[in-house]
Amino acid sequence: MSTTASPTGLADPDELDLRLPVSYLADGHSVRSWLLTTDHKRIAILYAVTITLFFFIGGAAATLVRLELATPEADVLRADTYNKLFTLHGVVMVWFFLIPSIPNTLGNFLVPLMIGARDVAYPKLNLISWYLNVGGGSLAVAALLLGGVDTGWTFYVPYSTVFSNTWVSLTVLGVFTTGFSSIATGVNFIATIHLLRAPGMTWFRLPLFVWAMYTTSLMFVLATPVLAVTLLLVVAERTFGLPIFDPARGGDPVLFQHLFWFYSHPAVYIMVLPAMGVVSELITCFSRRKVFGYTFMVYALVAIAVIGFFTWGHHMFTSGMSPYAALVFSFLSFVVAVPSAIKVFNWTGTLYRGQVGFESPILYALGFVGLFTLGGLTGLFLASIPIDVHVQDTYFVVAHFHYIMVGASVSAYFGGLHFWWPKITGRTYPETWARFAAILMFFGFNLTFFPQFIAGYLGMPRRYHVYPPEFQIWNVLSSAGAAVLAVAYLMPLGYLTWSLLFGERATNNPWDATGLEWRTSSPPPRQNFFGSPRVQGGPYNYHPEGVAPIHDQPRLPSQGSLT
Amino acid sequence: MSSADVEARPREGHPDIEARLREPWSDLETDHATAFARQRAGATFGIWIFLASEVLFFGALFLTYTAARLANQEAFAAAGRETNIVYGTLNTAILLTSSLTMAVASQAAEKGLFRRLTLGCLAATAALGLAFLVVKGFEYREDIEKHLVPGAHFALAQAPAQIFFAFYWLVTVVHAIHLSIGIGLVTRLIAKGRRDPDFLKENPQVEVTALYWHLVDLVWVFLYPMLYLPGRSG
Numbered sequence: 001m002s003t004t005a006s007p008t009g010l011a012d013p014d015e016l017d018l019r020l021p022v023s024y025l026a027d028g029h030s031v032r033s034w035l036l037t038t039d040h041k042r043i044a045i046l047y048a049v050t051i052t053l054f055f056f057i058g059g060a061a062a063t064l065v066r067l068e069l070a071t072p073e074a075d076v077l078r079a080d081t082y083n084k085l086f087t088l089h090g091v092v093m094v095w096f097f098l099i100p101s102i103p104n105t106l107g108n109f110l111v112p113l114m115i116g117a118r119d120v121a122y123p124k125l126n127l128i129s130w131y132l133n134v135g136g137g138s139l140a141v142a143a144l145l146l147g148g149v150d151t152g153w154t155f156y157v158p159y160s161t162v163f164s165n166t167w168v169s170l171t172v173l174g175v176f177t178t179g180f181s182s183i184a185t186g187v188n189f190i191a192t193i194h195l196l197r198a199p200g201m202t203w204f205r206l207p208l209f210v211w212a213m214y215t216t217s218l219m220f221v222l223a224t225p226v227l228a229v230t231l232l233l234v235v236a237e238r239t240f241g242l243p244i245f246d247p248a249r250g251g252d253p254v255l256f257q258h259l260f261w262f263y264s265h266p267a268v269y270i271m272v273l274p275a276m277g278v279v280s281e282l283i284t285c286f287s288r289r290k291v292f293g294y295t296f297m298v299y300a301l302v303a304i305a306v307i308g309f310f311t312w313g314h315h316m317f318t319s320g321m322s323p324y325a326a327l328v329f330s331f332l333s334f335v336v337a338v339p340s341a342i343k344v345f346n347w348t349g350t351l352y353r354g355q356v357g358f359e360s361p362i363l364y365a366l367g368f369v370g371l372f373t374l375g376g377l378t379g380l381f382l383a384s385i386p387i388d389v390h391v392q393d394t395y396f397v398v399a400h401f402h403y404i405m406v407g408a409s410v411s412a413y414f415g416g417l418h419f420w421w422p423k424i425t426g427r428t429y430p431e432t433w434a435r436f437a438a439i440l441m442f443f444g445f446n447l448t449f450f451p452q453f454i455a456g457y458l459g460m461p462r463r464y465h466v467y468p469p470e471f472q473i474w475n476v477l478s479s480a481g482a483a484v485l486a487v488a489y490l491m492p493l494g495y496l497t498w499s500l501l502f503g504e505r506a507t508n509n510p511w512d513a514t515g516l517e518w519r520t521s522s523p524p525p526r527q528n529f530f531g532s533p534r535v536q537g538g539p540y541n542y543h544p545e546g547v548a549p550i551h552d553q554p555r556l557p558s559q560g561s562l563t
Numbered sequence: 564m565s566s567a568d569v570e571a572r573p574r575e576g577h578p579d580i581e582a583r584l585r586e587p588w589s590d591l592e593t594d595h596a597t598a599f600a601r602q603r604a605g606a607t608f609g610i611w612i613f614l615a616s617e618v619l620f621f622g623a624l625f626l627t628y629t630a631a632r633l634a635n636q637e638a639f640a641a642a643g644r645e646t647n648i649v650y651g652t653l654n655t656a657i658l659l660t661s662s663l664t665m666a667v668a669s670q671a672a673e674k675g676l677f678r679r680l681t682l683g684c685l686a687a688t689a690a691l692g693l694a695f696l697v698v699k700g701f702e703y704r705e706d707i708e709k710h711l712v713p714g715a716h717f718a719l720a721q722a723p724a725q726i727f728f729a730f731y732w733l734v735t736v737v738h739a740i741h742l743s744i745g746i747g748l749v750t751r752l753i754a755k756g757r758r759d760p761d762f763l764k765e766n767p768q769v770e771v772t773a774l775y776w777h778l779v780d781l782v783w784v785f786l787y788p789m790l791y792l793p794g795r796s797g
């Protein structure tokens with residue numbers, strides 16, 4: 001490793017000059033070349049930087065929340081500070097970290113590469129979407145930190161409109177603005193996938209990650225506007241005194257909940273479909289097998305995206321709705337679990353008789369499968385009305401959605417980050433550390449959130465800073481787990497940053513993976529490819545069907561250099 | 564999309580096509596004419612997806628209105644009688660006419676033959692849009708004078724009538740913002756089209772603007788019966 005190498009890769013003066021175009025990272029070093037770039041790869045990096053920031057802001061709030069909950073009494077925080085912290089945590093994690101996480105970083109980077117395009121269909125719009133995201137995020141985070149908001153991330157009326165004396169309107173405006181960034185991304189991805197596929201890249205040859213991005217984009221485009229309206233109505237009522245939901249004047253607060261969850265239920269799929277896409281790529285690569293039931297995987301994604309629009313009522317079983325409506329929502333919530341289960345079975349089927357390696361990306365992916373299964377199964381509990389009435393607004397719900405959103409989606413994000421890191425940065429990271437972080441994350445996560453299932457089932461309500469002493473054991477376990485989890489989340493920050501500066505150069509295809517993104521240099525040039533890609537076969541051509549596994553297939557050295 | 568037949572047509576007399584190609588279409592592995600056709604198709608495709616998003620946006624507003632109206636039928640009828648149907652009808656006529664001029668402009672630009680017609684129709688569209696806003700301004704002044712703003716001094720006795728007017732103000736302002744954006748887009752086309760004689764010819768931006776404009780009009784077509792007709796039948 002030469003000391004003169006620059007962190008941007010391919011700028012090593014000792015390197016042989018092959019007269020190849022410079023990589024996108026070396027293609028301009030000024031701040032301007034980053035802030036005004038229309039290169040989808042650089043925009044992905046911009047997004048990665050901002051969501052990392054938001055992740056740690058949200059994480060700091062969660063740390064304080066868990067600290068307070070270590071004992072039944074209020075010892076660190078006052079009630080209203082506690083309320084402001086869990087709101088800060090929820091708003092930032094949902095809208096400024098998790099929703100943009102995979103789509104805007106990995107998706108932005110990979111969709112054009114995977115379909116053999118030079119860029120997304122509307123490169124400028126792509127950049128604008130980042131500015132909208134940063135603008136909205138700064139506004140919301142400023143409001144949440146300077147003034148604070150105590151409504152929870154759900155902004156339920158009439159509390160948010162009539163009673164709360166906190167900085168609701170500014171926060172809501174921030175989220176509103178970010179919504180346009182989601183819509184812009186959705187429009188861009190849909191158009192890119194429709195119009196810019198390389199010759200031969202038919203719909204059923206698309207990698208599953210691209211399908212996941214496509215279905216996610218559909219939901220971005222069709223669900224986000226409803227959130228925009230909902231938030232607009234809150235601001236109108238709160239700031240301009242236009243009473244839409246005010247029960248005193250004949251308005252209906254439950255209507256707010258319908259609108260909110262019409263967006264927010266699809267939003268949970270916005271958060272998890274991309275993760276499914278990532279995990280599909282990882283599992284097939286690391287078991288060296290074609291993905292089991294490719295077409296079913298595609299149909300399952302589409303089915304989830306479609307049915308996901310019709311299950312929002314399961315968040316409102318206890319808010320008052322007609323029993324027939326409840327029945328339908330309950331039924332549809334069970335239905336939407338079917339395609340999810342199909343995916344789990346197909347991942348398992350892919351692993352079955354595969355030559356599974358245990359490099360760090362697959363560790364994250366396996367963690368995903370386990371945690372997603374648990375989160376999904378507890379979702380079925382919640383979809384059945386009698387159980388939901390029992391555990392609604394308890395820690396059971398908190399545990400459920402953290403299994404999906406953090407256990408599953410964040411693991412998948414880290415898995416994807418490790419998998420494509422060599423491609424994105426041109427560097428390799430220390431594999432031992434990465435495996436250790438993956439395993440720690442899995443155990444830390446379960447230690448944090450499994451006890452919450454129990455506490456919730458026993459009746460511990462969410463969103464209080466004090467609780468009856470009999471719940472303390474579960475909370476101590478959970479807070480201890482949070483500490484482990486915090487370490488596990490900080491570790492990649494350390495060793496991945498290290499790898500940018502000191503990591504070995506990555507080869508073009510360190511994992512021996514299929515897919516067009518591996519058919520170019522690491523990191524790729526501004527134009528993505530040398531020449532024009534043409535696609536001649538389906539994806540995941542790892543191991544021909546009906547052929548016995550080759551047992552001595554070369555594997556990566558387990559640590560250090562991948563080259 | 565009619566991209567297929569567009570692609571087939573060879574384009575002569577267009578030395579500037581290359582200049583008008585943008586990333587990433589300019590990198591497509593085809594001749595410039597085909598790439599340009601795909602760029603055009605791409606622009607219209609994108610705006611259609613955006614319009615789908617807009618439909619959900621206004622759809623959610625309409626749903627909110629419907630739910631509130633079903634729950635408070637009499638108050639909504641009483642409130643509906645207070646809106647000024649003369650201004651409302653006038654504005655409906657203005658907007659529908661503007662859609663006509665916009666459509667003519669878009670077709671003329673697509674044929675690429677009638678630059679002056681295109682410019683004229685675009686100017687008429689922008690002017691009609693402005694006229695709508697002016698009429699709306701007069702209407703707002705009257706509404707304020709009649710105390711139709713929800714709050715302590717609201718004119719009507721029934722409380723739910725305030726919900727009607729909350730909706731009225733919100734949705735007309737949101738519509739006016741959309742319309743103002745539309746006027747801005749049309750004005751931009753006029754300015755660029757006047758400076759560069761070739762700018763409007765076959766430029767997808769004209770069709771994109773037109774599609775957006777029609778959506779804004781269409782929203783008004785729904786708003787008119789929702790805001791001006793309740794309580795006025797029978």
Ligand code: HEM
Pocket residue numbers: 059062063065066086087089090093094098152153154398402405406410448462463464482485486
């Ligand atoms: C270190 C990791 C995390 C810890 C320790 C943690 C802890 C918590 C706790 C204790 C609550 C409950 C607050 C209450 O209702 O009383 C909560 C709520 C929540 N968390 Fe997390 N969380 C973590 C990561 C995340 C991530 C990555 C997301 C991203 C989606 C997330 C999303 C949420 C949401 C949406 C809520 C609900 C907020 C509300 O309803 O007020 N959390 N979290």
Ligand SMILES: [Cu+2]
Pocket residue numbers: 264265268311312314315
């Ligand atoms: Cu849900």
